Amino acid sequence: MTAPVGASNGNAPEGYDKYAYEPFAVTVDLAVFTVRAGTLQVLLVERGQEPYAGRWALPGGFVLPDESAEEAAWRELAEETGVTDVPGLHLEQLRTYSEPGRDPRMRVVTVAFAALFPDAPVPHGGGDAAQAQWLRFNAIGPLAFDHDRILADAHERVGAKLEYTCLATSFCPPEFTLGELQQVYETVWGTPLDRPNFRRKVLATPGFVEQVPGAARLTGGRGKPAALYRAGGATALHPPLLRPTTEGRP
Amino acid sequence: MTAPVGASNGNAPEGYDKYAYEPFAVTVDLAVFTVRAGTLQVLLVERGQEPYAGRWALPGGFVLPDESAEEAAWRELAEETGVTDVPGLHLEQLRTYSEPGRDPRMRVVTVAFAALFPDAPVPHGGGDAAQAQWLRFNAIGPLAFDHDRILADAHERVGAKLEYTCLATSFCPPEFTLGELQQVYETVWGTPLDRPNFRRKVLATPGFVEQVPGAARLTGGRGKPAALYRAGGATALHPPLLRPTTEGRP
DNA sequence: ACAAAAGTGTTCTTGATACACCCATGG
DNA sequence: CCATGGGTGTATCAAGAACACTTTTGT
Missing domain, CATH: 3.90.79.10 (Nucleoside Triphosphate Pyrophosphohydrolase)
Structure with a gap:
């Protein structure tokens, strides 16, 4: 019951004085x-x-x-x-x-x-x-x-x-690599993930990310330049991307 | 900042009068x-x-x-x-x-x-x-x-x-049949479920339900009497019991 | 005998896991 | 040439979906 007073149940305080109670x-x-x-x-x-x-x-x-x-x-x-x-x-x-x-x-x-x-x-x-x-x-x-x-x-x-939304892109700048996106998951969850599987999973979800056509970026100074992605339009993640060894969390 | 006043950010209202504001x-x-x-x-x-x-x-x-x-x-x-x-x-x-x-x-x-x-x-x-x-x-x-x-x-x-908790038993009386439990899911979700698969899923989750040893109950007057179950100790449901045709829910 | 509801089994397909392997770049 | 990080392929396994089938009761 939203009504502060005169509510149809008899349990709400009587009267209608805004200042009758210790204020919250x-x-x-x-x-x-x-x-x-x-x-x-x-x-x-x-x-x-x-x-x-x-x-x-x-x-x-x-x-x-x-x-x-x-x-x-x-x-x-x-x-x-x-x-x-x-x-x-x-x-x-x-x-x-x-x-x-x-x-x-x-x-x-x-x-x-x-x-x-x-x-x-x-x-x-x-x-x-x-x-x-x-x-x-x-x-x-x-x-x-x-x-x-x-x-x-x-x-x-x-x-x-x-696990079940595309929210991880909110942690990333407008353009990001899949490695950076994976690092978001690993950092928040505190567990390492398998790179090939993570990559497949993300790319297999339509609307999660979309590639920036020609762009690439060197991540750690070394290594192959990574393709850049933007957040897609999707919000939900079906099927979800589950944390490893997830047993009995309420 | 929980503090109503004198908060370390300069944006909280000044003074410390409980009644200074229109009360909530x-x-x-x-x-x-x-x-x-x-x-x-x-x-x-x-x-x-x-x-x-x-x-x-x-x-x-x-x-x-x-x-x-x-x-x-x-x-x-x-x-x-x-x-x-x-x-x-x-x-x-x-x-x-x-x-x-x-x-x-x-x-x-x-x-x-x-x-x-x-x-x-x-x-x-x-x-x-x-x-x-x-x-x-x-x-x-x-x-x-x-x-x-x-x-x-x-x-x-x-x-x-x-989907991901054992909460459905809260809709049931202390002792219930798997058919009744399934009906809870179907009623809340508004979709029919496959009985054999539902049954397997529930029984395969340790602590979801536990059978009442000898008991049985006739559900609709006809048909084979169903075994009775009680809610088990588990709260989470891993892996989850997903609604059918679940696409793009945020 | 038949309908209705409980319970069992089987097949098929999907998705996750765990790898091995190749590619591009800097030092 | 080697370390580092990006990217691809593949075999294996567990879980879900669909559905045929058996069992037990009341009418």
């Missing part, structure tokens, strides 16, 4: 991932005040009175990174965290989002983006609030999404 | 499904007041100051159905809907949940459960607020979850 603050928290140099990185900000002063935290902020959580998330992402209109940037709602004690100051309900950032563009620093920084996912100590859990949930979600 | 109401909405007599049914309540007076709506209500959204959802479910401690009942967070105009009276952010109810126990009526009723999913007209969308999202989620 509604915020968004963002788990922004990127893959750079073969490592998984997360965008974090350092807290200046108590509680958790000096700790790292997920970027985020209030949902303003006239915007949805999605709009707030996009706005915050732009403010933290200083980047607007990143092509191929993916942002999706993760879940909502509402435990009463999660912020010691007041009741804060946060809608968490997971975002995939392509490599390269403007990591941090410039402009009004205060001190947002990319940190290695594996080297992240305890975060403020319940952000460790949010980050873990986001990581699991991103890993799962790579 | 936080509610939960429940999409409760069951499979009865080969049809998919949804628990709905009829609204008594404006807006949307006389329309059907998802059951739900406020998140109280000292409970999480999950606790509120369990409480509302118990209140609407009059049932507590239903074994095998499954409830999970779906997503949060926060568009500013979704309730015309005030700003209401709702955390939506999807629940699977086993067949049979206490449909409605008794006790304080006002007028919650089971309606056929296929015969549901336009609902109040944005509940059509929430219900559609919940249905899609439930359908997807049947």
Whole structure:
């Protein structure tokens, strides 16, 4: 029941006073991932005040009175990174965290989002983006609030999404090699993949990637130049590309 | 950033007045499904007041100051159905809907949940459960607020979850036949399945179901009595049980 | 005897896995 | 010429799809 009052079930609070209750603050928290140099990185900000002063935290902020959580998330992402209109940037709602004690100051309900950032563009620093920084996912100590859990949930979600969607291209620049795409999978999953099979799988999925006609690029300085690809129009991946040795994940 | 104020990014509102903003109401909405007599049914309540007076709506209500959204959802479910401690009942967070105009009276952010109810126990009526009723999913007209969308999202989620979890047993009574389990899949997905293959698939997944030793039951009055099964301990389904002709779902 | 529902077996095809192997480029 | 990374081919195996068939009950 959405209605705050006068709901047809008799359990909603009586009266219709907007201010009758201790107010809830509604915020968004963002788990922004990127893959750079073969490592998984997360965008974090350092807290200046108590509680958790000096700790790292997920970027985020209030949902303003006239915007949805999605709009707030996009706005915050732009403010933290200083980047607007990143092509191929993916942002999706993760879940909502509402435990009463999660912020010691007041009741804060946060809608968490997971975002995939392509490599390269403007990591941090410039402009009004205060001190947002990319940190290695594996080297992240305890975060403020319940952000460790949010980050873990986001990581699991991103890993799962790579299996059955074409989302991995959101981690890549507009043009990329199949080796780079494979590195995205290997970095997020933390497991090596068989190159020939990965290649077949990707190319056999219509609309996953499309080749840039004549282009080629040298990847590591050495070796044969690799063909370049762009993201195709497909979003789903059928059949899925499963993580190796996947037993009993809920 | 969870902090309402003094956050390390400069974008959070200044000051630390809990009442400085138009307050957000936080509610939960429940999409409760069951499979009865080969049809998919949804628990709905009829609204008594404006807006949307006389329309059907998802059951739900406020998140109280000292409970999480999950606790509120369990409480509302118990209140609407009059049932507590239903074994095998499954409830999970779906997503949060926060568009500013979704309730015309005030700003209401709702955390939506999807629940699977086993067949049979206490449909409605008794006790304080006002007028919650089971309606056929296929015969549901336009609902109040944005509940059509929430219900559609919940249905899609439930359908997807049947593919890769053992969740279907949550639709069944404690003891059930494989034919009944198959009917759950067919009802939710709306597609017929091959019985021999379904059977093999279910039995080949360790921990999905376990047979009740000597028991058997006559299903439709005629035919061979079917063996009875209980839900096993497993939660995940590897490899998944995919919907037929599944092309291009995001 | 027949219908209806449970349960078993078999074939065919697809997709995943694990390799071996060739190609192009820089040092 | 060799190390490095890109790209191709192939044999093997497990899983899913389709369907024929048997068994047990009620009418």
